[in-house]
Amino acid sequence: MTEERLRASLSTAGRGVVVATLLVACGGDPAEPVAPVVQPPTVDSLPLRTLADRRGLRIGTAVDRGFRLPGTEGTRFMGVVSREFNVLTPENDMKHDRIHPARTTYRFVSADSLVAFAEANSMRVRGHTLAWHNQLASWLTSGTWTKDEATALLEDHIDNVVGHYRGRILEWDVVNEPFNENGTLRSGFWLDRVGREYIEIAFRKAAAADPIASLFLTDFNIEGINAKSDSAFVLVRDLRAKGVPIHGVGFQAHFQVGGVPSTLAANIARFAALGVKVHFVELDIRVPLPSTTAALQAQAQTYREVFDACLQSPACGLVTIWGFTDRDSWVPNTFAGWGDALPFDASYLPKPAYWAIYNRLK
Numbered sequence: 046m047t048e049e050r051l052r053a054s055l056s057t058a059g060r061g062v063v064v065a066t067l068l069v070a071c072g073g074d075p076a077e078p079v080a081p082v083v084q085p086p087t088v089d090s091l092p093l094r095t096l097a098d099r100r101g102l103r104i105g106t107a108v109d110r111g112f113r114l115p116g117t118e119g120t121r122f123m124g125v126v127s128r129e130f131n132v133l134t135p136e137n138d139m140k141h142d143r144i145h146p147a148r149t150t151y152r153f154v155s156a157d158s159l160v161a162f163a164e165a166n167s168m169r170v171r172g173h174t175l176a177w178h179n180q181l182a183s184w185l186t187s188g189t190w191t192k193d194e195a196t197a198l199l200e201d202h203i204d205n206v207v208g209h210y211r212g213r214i215l216e217w218d219v220v221n222e223p224f225n226e227n228g229t230l231r232s233g234f235w236l237d238r239v240g241r242e243y244i245e246i247a248f249r250k251a252a253a254a255d256p257i258a259s260l261f262l263t264d265f266n267i268e269g270i271n272a273k274s275d276s277a278f279v280l281v282r283d284l285r286a287k288g289v290p291i292h293g294v295g296f297q298a299h300f301q302v303g304g305v306p307s308t309l310a311a312n313i314a315r316f317a318a319l320g321v322k323v324h325f326v327e328l329d330i331r332v333p334l335p336s337t338t339a340a341l342q343a344q345a346q347t348y349r350e351v352f353d354a355c356l357q358s359p360a361c362g363l364v365t366i367w368g369f370t371d372r373d374s375w376v377p378n379t380f381a382g383w384g385d386a387l388p389f390d391a392s393y394l395p396k397p398a399y400w401a402i403y404n405r406l407k
């Protein structure tokens with residue numbers, strides 16, 4: 046791209062401030078977007094989803110509040126989503142408390158509009174999530190239920206939610222975060238009321254309700270080889286041996302900068318050997334706040350490592366990032382003192398992390 050065209054495309058986008066920095070940084074030949082130069086996507090730079098597609102990879106993001114932003118702000122937000130990503134996860138809209146607010150009431154309206162948005166933009170949807178210990182409706186958790194009643198409630202929930210979107214969901218996170226760090230099963234409503242068979246029941250019910258969707262078990266801190274991922278491995282192996290329909294393992298991958306485990310590739314490989322997909326389903330890479338240039342460079346390198354690992358395994362077909370802009374991320378609210386975990390800054394401009402992903406996919 047010539048300097049004139051670059052300047053034109055950038056000022057069309059109303060980003061004159063960035064132009065000056067960019068032209069200085071690029072030293073006159075801005076043809077190649079080279080990290081660490083921070084520049085906005087231009088008319089000539091291909092969206093990540095196009096680059097990923099050429100690599101046989103899908104790239105996703107999760108959205109929540111941004112999807113409901115009014116006016117031009119909302120348009121801008123969702124413009125980035127549909128330009129850059131081809132998979133969409135509702136960050137909260139399909140969780141139990143949102144979608145099933147009373148025993149006999151399902152509220153699909155928000156998730157429906159998100160799915161419709163995805164379909165209108167040739168994106169696929171990851172359903173998130175069916176059996177989890179968090180964000181359960183209070184009518185459920187405050188009730189006193191027998192084991193049979195709780196089992197029926199799990200089955201009814203999965204039947205209705207998965208059935209509602211039958212044929213329209215790429216992958217469901219069927220069971221989310223089932224393990225403690227030491228590899229034992231985590232206490233929570235479903236385990237405590239139904240027993241450990243809740244896992245198998247959930248997968249079988251989901252497959253019955255949508256035979257096309259790929260069904261995933263997802264957790265955090267199972268990216269490397271450790272006690273927790275050992276248990277996940279044994280569980281997936283045993284479920285497969287019993288003929289339970291489970292098709293993938295989702296590594297949440299909520300990492301700290303520089304925090305990709307050295308055993309990641311080996312861990313992907315052992316799950317892949319079981320015949321399941323291994324996807325990154327909630328990737329973000331947090332840095333200490335306030336972030337520094339050096340930290341954002343290191344973050345870019347960490348993003349690159351994750352995409353490397355995925356590209357190097359035939360079992361890995363998807364990386365979903367948990368959000369995309371630092372304006373809207375769960376990280377600062379959850380990990381005190383940490384943030385800026387995503388590839389776009391709070392003004393929706395690409396950070397070094399964006400260009401690291403871009404260059405790795407190119």
Ligand code: XIL
Pocket residue numbers: 109136137221297327375
């Ligand atoms: C988080 C959302 O990002 C927040 O908006 C919400 O307040 C809490 O949940 N693991 C998961 C996700 O499986 O559902 C969580 O999402 C982040 C951790």
